[in-house]
Amino acid sequence: MNALERALVKATQGGLPLVPRPYEALSKDLGLSEAQVISLLQEMLGDGRIRRIGAVPNHYALGYSANAMSVWDVADEAVNELGRAVGALPFVTHCYRRARRLPEWPYNLFAMVHGRSRSDTAANIRLIRAVLGSSLRSADVLYSTRILKKTGLRIG
Amino acid sequence: MDKLDRRIVNELQGGFPLCERPFAESAQRLSITEAELISRLENLLQAKTLTRFGPLYDAERLGGAFSLCAMSVPRDDFERIAALVNVHPEVAHNYERAHRLNMWFVLATDDAAKIPEIVSRIEKETGCPVLNLPREEEYFVEMRLTA
Numbered sequence: 001m002n003a004l005e006r007a008l009v010k011a012t013q014g015g016l017p018l019v020p021r022p023y024e025a026l027s028k029d030l031g032l033s034e035a036q037v038i039s040l041l042q043e044m045l046g047d048g049r050i051r052r053i054g055a056v057p058n059h060y061a062l063g064y065s066a067n068a069m070s071v072w073d074v075a076d077e078a079v080n081e082l083g084r085a086v087g088a089l090p091f092v093t094h095c096y097r098r099a100r101r102l103p104e105w106p107y108n109l110f111a112m113v114h115g116r117s118r119s120d121t122a123a124n125i126r127l128i129r130a131v132l133g134s135s136l137r138s139a140d141v142l143y144s145t146r147i148l149k150k151t152g153l154r155i156g
Numbered sequence: 157m158d159k160l161d162r163r164i165v166n167e168l169q170g171g172f173p174l175c176e177r178p179f180a181e182s183a184q185r186l187s188i189t190e191a192e193l194i195s196r197l198e199n200l201l202q203a204k205t206l207t208r209f210g211p212l213y214d215a216e217r218l219g220g221a222f223s224l225c226a227m228s229v230p231r232d233d234f235e236r237i238a239a240l241v242n243v244h245p246e247v248a249h250n251y252e253r254a255h256r257l258n259m260w261f262v263l264a265t266d267d268a269a270k271i272p273e274i275v276s277r278i279e280k281e282t283g284c285p286v287l288n289l290p291r292e293e294e295y296f297v298e299m300r301l302t303a
Contacts (some may be wrong), residue, residue, distance in 0.1 A: 001219055001266065009213060009266075015201075016210040021176055038174045041211065043173070049299075050215045052170035055197070056212060061157075061205040062165065062303045069253065069260070080293065087296025097293035098224065105287055110224075114301060127211050142260070147251035149242045152266040153213045155220075156245060 005049075006155065008040055013153055016053075039100055060147065064114045068119040069105035069142045073100075078135040079109055085131050086111050091124045092108070106138060118143075157205060157303065160188070164196055165205070165303035192280070215248075221268035222248075224286040225275060226257040237282045246274050257287065 003008070007030055017025040023041070024034040032040075044050045059067060074082055081095055082085065088093035094112040111128055115121035125141055157165075163186060173181045180190040188196075200206045215222050229237045234252075242250055242263055252263035263271055275286050 005218075006266075009218065012210050013213060014210070015208045016172075016245055018179075018197055018201075020179060020190055020194070022178065023174070023221070024176070034176065038176075042174050044211075047217070048212055051214050053174070053211045054170045054209065055168045055200070055206050056208040056210075057165055057169070057301055057303065058204055058207050059301055061203070062301050064301055068242045080295075083293065083295035091297045092296060093301075095295040096291045096298050097295070098289045098291055101289065103288070105226075136282055141256070142253040142255045142257070144251040144253050144260075146252040148238045148252055148253040148259070149247055149261070150207050150249050152208060152248050153215050153218075153220075153266075154245040154248070155266045 004032075005040070005044070008037070008044075008153055009153075013155065014074055014151075023102040045104060056152070058147070058150065063116050066115040066118045067144045068113045068115075068121050068125060069144070070111045070113060070125050070139065071142065072109040072111070072132060072139045073106045074109045074127070074132060075135045075137070076108070082132055082135060083109055086128055088122070089131070091115070092128070107140065157200075157203075160186075160251070161196060161205070162303040164193065164201070168209075169300045173193060215264040215266065218266055219268075220247055220264065220266035221271050222291060223263045223271050224289045224291070225261050225263060225277075225278075226289065227259045227278075227284040228257050229259045229282075229284055231258075237284065240281050244274060244278065246270065 016022045019025050023037040027034045027037045072103045081125050083097055096110045100108050113121050113124050178206045181194050183190045183193040248262045248264040253260050265269050268272050275288050
């Protein structure tokens with residue numbers, strides 16, 4: 001990240017100015033033109049440094065109160081294929097492979113499921129279990145009970 | 157939250173335009189005025205229905221790193237320890253979960269080397285061992301919820 005990109009991240013990581021011309025408002029602080037701010041954001045969106053631009057909801061406020069992190073211990077030789085299959089399920093919002101920490105933490109596959117009720121979420125977790133089939137060794141489900149912080153990336 | 161708020165949240169979880177008058181352009185798609193959209197967004201942020209409105213950066217693609225960390229925090233000391241963890245700007249999210257490992261936070265930095273440093277600082281400050289679970293592969297991420 002060059003100095004200009006860093007300055008842009010710092011200026012926007014907390015949100016865009018809610019004014020009719022937000023990119024113009026940012027350009028003044030950054031010493032750029034409005035067109036330069038727009039093209040830099042376009043470039044960062046294009047190469048994935050920005051995932052998306054828009055509203056970041058608090059999922060509890062939208063009624064999603066049954067939010068589970070489902071964790072699975074899946075055979076190493078099968079985890080990539082199964083991870084892609086689980087990630088393709090329509091209700092899975094994030095799906096990752098992570099390092100195990102034995103003996104305390106045997107799980108290598110993580111799939112987040114957000115639902116409006118425990119019964120919906122539990123039913124979806126059963127569908128994940130069905131996808132994993134005989135490659136599954138053990139599993140756990142951790143429901144979130146409270147958001148303690150949700151700011152996203154903050155660089156200094 | 158009324159029907160229009162829901163439409164705004166559903167329409168604008170991504171794809172905010174990069175043009176001179178992006179609110180005007182989005183408002184037109186929603187058949188409302190630019191001023192109404194801006195004031196609705198202000199209210200949704202104020203009510204904490206939205207935590208943010210703007211670009212969502214990927215720390216890893218910016219040259220930094222993410223890691224998911226878990227701790228087992230004593231019940232009667234939970235609030236104090238949550239505050240000690242949350243004070244670090246590198247803590248991007250933190251959730252309480254119903255489990256023996258009851259505090260789960262994501263570290264996001266623009267410099268991957270900082271992750272182990274912050275983990276050991278949090279361990280020292282809280283007295284709780286941190287289980288650091290770096291991501292090895294991403295199969296899917298698309299956090300869009302219907303309001």
